Amino acid sequence: MPNFCFDCEKKIRPVKYFMVHDQIWENYGVGKDHLSVDCFKKRLGCKLIGSDLNKMLRQ
Numbered sequence: 001m002p003n004f005c006f007d008c009e010k011k012i013r014p015v016k017y018f019m020v021h022d023q024i025w026e027n028y029g030v031g032k033d034h035l036s037v038d039c040f041k042k043r044l045g046c047k048l049i050g051s052d053l054n055k056m057l058r059q
């Protein structure tokens with residue numbers, strides 16, 4: 001079953017899954033729902049640039 005982004009309702013392909021650290025997700029995430037990376041960045045207010053985001057991502 002595909003999952004859909006909570007914000008833009010686009011289908012999220014498995015390859016696009018990303019995980020962030022629990023504390024970050026608690027602050028900016030949507031609980032058990034899913035977000036596309038783009039929407040997640042929007043929620044973060046684009047404060048994070050590449051290297052910071054990559055540090056947050058656990059892949």
Ligand SMILES: [Zn+2]
Nearest residue numbers: 005008036039
């Ligand atoms: Zn989205």
